[in-house]
Amino acid sequence: MKSWDAIVIGAGHNGLVNACYLQRAGLDVLVVEKNDWIGGAATSRSLTPGYLYSNCSYVCSLFRPEIMRDLELPRFGLQVISYEGGAVFTQDGDYLANYRDHNAHRREFARFSPRDAEAYDRYARDVTRQCRFIQPLLMRTAADPTSLRPRDISELVFLAKKFSGLGAKEMADTLRFWTMSISDFLDEYFETDVIKANFALSGIIGTALGPMSPGTAYVLLHHYMGEVDGSVGAWGYARGGMGAVTKALAAAFEASGGTIRTGAEVDRVLVRNGIAKGIVLANGDEIHGKMVISNADVKRTFLKLVDEKELPSPFLRRVKNFKMRGSSGKVNIALDSMPEFPALPKDSPVYRGDMHFTDTVERMERGYDDWKAGRWSADPFLDMVIPTTLDPTMAPPGKHFMSCFVQYCPPKVEGREWTDADRDAFGETVIAQIADYSPGFRERIVHMEIRTPREIEAEVGLTEGNIFQGELTFDQLLFNRPVPGYAQYRSPIGGLYMCGSSTHPGGGVMGAPGRNAAAEILRDLKRGTKHMSPAHDVI
The missing domain is CATH 3.50.50.60 (FAD/NAD(P)-binding domain)
Known part of the structure; x- marks a missing residue:
């Protein structure tokens, strides 16, 4: 053998x-x-003829x-293929756009708050500094601080040199950043609810914590330090x-x-x-x-x-x-045509990125309250993308695939196992929220795949459906x-x-x-x- x-x-x-x-x-x-x-x-995977789904991870x-x-x-x-934009819809019918161009991004912030537009440069500088500190550690084995082996001592010295090289103020800022909530962190820069919500989302994705929970500022960093074609912080779609x-x-x-x-x-x-x-x-x-x-x-x-x-x-x-503590679900949707969002200009680049409906940090925190009670959020945070706006290989001509990452979704429903009826009701909560912002959305649906932590664990093997394996x-x-x-x-x-x-x-x-x-x-x-x-x- x-x-x-x-x-x-x-x-x-x-x-x-x-x-x-x-x-x-x-x-x-x-x-x-x-x-x-x-x-x-x-x-x-293709679960309905002509459409290709990114079943779990999606960007x-x-x-x-x-x-x-x-x-x-x-x-x-x-x-x-890099995102070209993104948006947060507000409940009053407006939206906050995200653009790849830094100056266009600032001008959009200024539409809501000139003060926040000025603060954006400071925010981007400070988060980038944190990225530069942590990125070199990603491809290195973590040192064992209890070991006297030369390699571990060398790694600890490397880490100490990087940390001491920050300077006194930056050292203090780094320690605070790693332990504070994303809500408190953003309050130090911005005054506008929708702008804070725009950034807070990266602090809660895949995490069984609310935006006001200590430690969520680091989760934002974990999502921010990626890159596409050398553009740090950029996100994109894998073709196919x-x-x-x-x-x-x-x-x-x-x-x-x-x-x-x-x-x-x-x-x-x-x-x-x-x-x-x-x-x-x-x-x-x-x-x-x-x-x-x-x-x-x-x-x-x-x-x-x-x-x-x-x-x-x-x-x-x-x-x-x-700690696993799964907190996420996924709804994949095949559409027979491009959905319309009246708040957005036609053919806006924001369609070609991630879109969200949760426009305040408080709404995110209330969604977390539902998770703590063992329920999926009645007003969920959705990270919604339509990859077919940039990658036509995933659907027939003129048709589209939509991916909805959903927060918060518990591994058990009020202490019991998920049922198929629970799963369907969870999916309906997601569709209802999208339909509030997109008239006629339901009529465009060809097929749906609804994935709670139950389905994610059973198929992918992620305990409690935690997308980060912990x-x-x-x-x-x-x-x-x-x-x-x-x-x-x-x-x-x-x-x-x-x-x-x-x-x-x-x-x-x-x-x-x-x-x-x-x-x-x-x-x-x-x-x-x-x-x-x-x-x-x-x-």
Whole structure:
């Protein structure tokens, strides 16, 4: 029976990135995927004739350009088209437009508040400063502050130098930024409700926190630090839907000689004498390998794929306490024509970006109140895009695909499991909000796919439907992600590694966890310590 050099569990983007780097380094790598298609949360599927849906993730920005270059993804068909605008609709029939051009953006802000237009430059400067501080850390393994190993000491010195180089005021601002709420942060710059709502949305997407919750300012940063074609903070559509990202990764992997096996659900990791020796599939097949790399989240990996007796109790306790707290849903809609929004000028560039209906921070906070009570928001925040305005490959001529990311949507409804009736009522809440701003919208609907955390977990394997494989709160970042002492992609089991978004630097279609994990694996192989687990336990 063949024994692989490495077996990667899950053909999501991080699993494929990891597999690509390992295969290119000369290993013989197998990727196994439980679904009959690849992509994980970054997939494109046709659920109704002629239309292509980005089922979960729906926009591209965070994917690291270094990885795109290393793996030559444009050569394998990946093309990202930048947004051209965006808008927040107000309840009085007006709208706040977003434009790619900085000066046009300022003029639009001045329409609401000259003071806020002036503050925008200061805001953009300060957020960019935070991006420049954090971006170099994305593609580096987080240091272990409890270790005396030279690499960890070197990384801590690197971090200390970067921090001390900020200057006293900027150091204080950085510490405040990482711990404050997005609402408090925006209050320091802007006075206009709709302008604050425009920026606050990036502080709550995918997070079980409200805009007034401490820590949400960092979540904004996590979304802000992406880039498209060198434009920092830009967002765009992958031509052919988000599945184009993983399709290009799979092509790059297979071109290097890698193997992908779909329809291969993993039942458990095969562990002998504390060492991972392969996997056992749900059908009973055993596949042997010299190492196993899990792209599943930390809870699914260690609470479902590994027997508890193989894990030290302090580690197991930390894994069980790792916060998931899914908060998002998704509604994908096939339309027979372009929807009309009377507030917007015809053919406005804002159609070719993300649009929102929540025009105050208070409305967002009330939506969070619903989530805390175990209900989906009666007045949800929607991140609504129509990719077919820039990518006609996703629908028949003259027709369109709309993606609606929905906040807030709980993993359980008032403590019980979701039912199909709940799911349909959730979808109706979304459609009703869109129809309030777009007359005739219902009549344009050809087909809908409604995804609550139940569907997201069942299909994609994201525990509680959390799109980041774990909350991006300060206590779950850097050397704490996912578990102190095991934040460097290794695990208590020799030869079992992690490469998913539960690890540093976190979620989003970024690829950094997969690439960083590959670097650590190759480093272990070079040292001849691939079966070594960390020399200390969590506390």
